[in-house]
Amino acid sequence: MAAVTAPADTGTTTPAGATATPAGRRRRRRGPSARDRRDYLVFIALAGPNLVLIALFTYRPLFENIYYSTLNWTLGATTATSVGLANYREFFTSPDAASILTTTAVFTVATVGGSMVLGLMVALVLNRRVRGVGFARAAVFSPFVLSGVGVGLVWLFIFDPVVGVIGALLRAVGRTSPEWFNDPTLTLVMVIIVYVWKNLGYVAVIYLAGLQSINKDLLEAAAIDGAGPRRTFFSIVLPLLSPTTFFVLLTSILNSLQAFDLLRIMNPLGRGTNTLIYEAYLQAFAGSNRVGYSATISTVLFGLLVVLTIVQLVLLERRVHYR
Amino acid sequence: MTAVLTPATADQPPPRPRPLSRTNLVATITTGYVPLVLATLVVVLPLVWMVLASFKTSSELLTQRLDVLPSSFAPTNYTTAADRVPFGRLFLNSLVVTAVGSAIKVVLAIMTAYALVFVRFPFKKVVFGLVLATLMVPPQVSVVPNYVLIVGLGGANTYWGIILPGLATGFGTFLLRQQFMSLPASIIEAAELDGAGHWRRMTQIVVPISTPAIATVALVNIVFEWNEYLWPLVIVTDPDMMTLPVGLTLLTNSENGADSYGILMAATVMVVLPVLLVFAAFQRYIVAGLTQGAVKD
Known part of the structure; x- marks a missing residue:
């Protein structure tokens, strides 16, 4: 006003x-x-x-x-005491903090890297002009619009050591299913695989748009100059895609740091897959109900997002090739 | 090579005749079709597996053999799932939350975008910057403060409590602003000279000629509202007020044995199928909307 x-x-x-x-x-x-x-x-x-x-x-x-984040406050309680920076001190000195930050970093790097590399490969496949490619594009994109809870349940079933397909296939060749749910590292690997499966199509479709905006004359000129497909890809296509890569990187990191649905449904207790966002949820809504401590973790996460966004804007945008 | 430019027409065969020699055919199959089919199968097979499993009995699931087809397609698991949690009620809740939530969001996005493009106001750039920046703020970070506020207002286990905090719309505003800016100024000016006020210009000119963009925003909102999970999970504890994804979580609490996957897959099909159908019908709009600078999960 x-x-x-x-x-x-x-x-x-x-x-x-x-x-x-x-x-x-x-x-x-x-x-x-x-x-x-x-x-x-x-x-x-x-x-x-x-x-x-x-x-x-x-x-x-x-x-x-x-x-x-400066309060010691239990969810539902009518009183809270101010504790200054004690919550931050507790978080950064607790043994959990290192593992939470590591899990967050591993999950983010693996899911972002995985979906970008595979997404670009799928985009190259989808860039062919053959019959049925329209259906393939829609199919590859579809997991992105499905409920994370539903997708998580489908893959819990597929990974299940007793009744799952993966276990059955491994038994068929005389092996046994890995203990996806008893080994925290394997649980993290499993969740990363599912996350990449769900988000791959999104990255692929954005890369596809980038590929289709590349001037065909450049590719033909490269072919005339004797550049093979590999050389053309790494020396011409990939540099020309750098604005797309920059956009995909930014959005993928943001999305991965926010991942919640799959983590909640596939591993509710968070052992092995406890990222910052998940720990903030657990602290506030599962058992201990510590609002102040949860808000501390949310604030740390938000600070991290701000820093990452600024770093990306400043450092990366300078190097991005714009036409 | 540039005969076909847009994805919409890409699946039609090229108009010019093509020599169908044997080497050409083999090359097309190995470099074009094999990877294409592989990529499609990786996505489609888990979903097919879900549907097949939803018809399998618990003893079929526990055989540990790899039987692809269920012995019968009787919807036993579907009725069992509907017995364990009030599925009809959950479906209705999801429908209400999705319809009301996305309808309001679309109206808010149209009004905000129209104001940002066509109405004089100082500091419009600042206002737009504040709207755009919301795309960088993960909704998960806001859950605890919004929970405290909404519960304080008595919104726990109510429709409005589920819907209200998600109504703020940065994404739709951003997308529609782009669309409105691309409209020819002459149309709006002509209407202004004819004495049409802002309301008439918006509802009778800008909105009708922007229908595809508005449909895109509506469809993207519908998909997200339907799948929304964290907020309804924390704000609703009464099973009668749960949305489908939250109800699905409730079902996993009671059905947690390895033999209960048939029931869980049946429930999952009921949650996932509506979105798949909407997506199949409108995929061009949805894909376009989601890939135009969307930063939502």
């Missing part, structure tokens, strides 16, 4: 139309006209509800989290 009234409050400007001074006849550059101000009201009426919701449910929680 302040933004609307501010220009009109600047003293010297009288409301347009209120006086018949010569200045009123010319279009005044200072202060909005009556028509402008009608527009301002229209703007507030149209955009206001959404902006209020954004302020209330997206931005307020970020600041609220920072405040909560």
Whole structure:
């Protein structure tokens, strides 16, 4: 609201139309006209509800989290005590912190790397002009729109050592199924595989759009100059795709750091797959109900996101090839 | 090589005649079709497996042999799953939350985008920046403060409590703003000269000619609302108010033996199938919407 009234409050400007001074006849550059101000009201009426919701449910929680992170507060309790930075001290000195940060890093790097490399390969496959490619594109993309809970259950079944397909296939060749659920490292590997399966199509379709925007003349010129397919790919296609790669990298990291559904359904207790976001959930909503400590972890995660975004924007964008 | 440019027409055969020699055919199959079929199978087979398993009895699942087809296609597991959790009720909840939530989000996105493009206002760039930045804020980070607020307002186990915090829409606003900016200014100016106010310009000109973009935003919202998990999981504890993904979690609590996967797969089919059908019908819109700078999970 302040933004609307501010220009009109600047003293010297009288409301347009209120006086018949010569200045009123010319279009005044200072202060909005009556028509402008009608527009301002229209703007507030149209955009206001959404902006209020954004302020209330997206931005307020970020600041609220920072405040909560200084409290010792149990969910549902009417009182909380201020503890300063004790929650941060506890998190960073606890033995769990190292494992949570490591798990987060491994999960993020593996899922981002995996879906980008495989996604680009799938995009190259989908870039052929053959019959049925339209169906293949839709099929490859489809897991991305499916419920993470549903996808997680389907793969829990496939990985199940007793009744799962993977176990059955391994037994058929005389091997036994790995203990996906008893070994925390294997559990993490399993969740990474499923996450990559679910998000591969998204990366592939974005890369496909990038591939299709490459000027065919460049590829033909390279072929005439005697460059083989491998040379063409690494020396021409990949550099030309760098804006796409930059975009995919940014969104994939953000998405991976937010991964929740698969982790919750495939490994509810979080042993081996306990990332920052999952630990924040566990602390607030599973058993101990420590709001302050959970908010501390959320704040650490958000700080990490901000830093990563800035680093990417500053460092990477400079090197990205733009046409 | 440039005969076909857009993905929409790419699956039609090229118009010019092509020599179908034997070497050409072999090359097409090995370099074109084999990887294509492999990529498709990797995605489709797990989903087919889910459907097949949803018809298998627990003794069939426990044989440890690899029988592909179930012995019968009787929907026993489906009725059992519907007995364990109130599936009809969960379906209704998901339907209400998805329909109301995405309808409001689309209206909010249209209004905000129209205001940002066509209505005079100072600091519009700042306002848009604040809307755009929400795409970088993971909703998971907001869960605890929003939980405290909504529970305090009495929104636990209510439809409005599930819907309200997710209504703020940065993604739809961003997409529609791009669309509205691409409209020819002359149309809007002509309407303005005819004396049409903002409301009429928006509802009778801008919205009708932007239908495909609005459909895209609506479909993407529908898919996300249907799959939304973390927020309904924490804000709802009453089984009668749960959405389908949360109900599915509830079902895993009671059906946790290796022999219960038939029931779980039947329930999963019921959760996943509606989205698959919507996707199959409108995949061009959904893929386009999700890949145009979307940063949501």
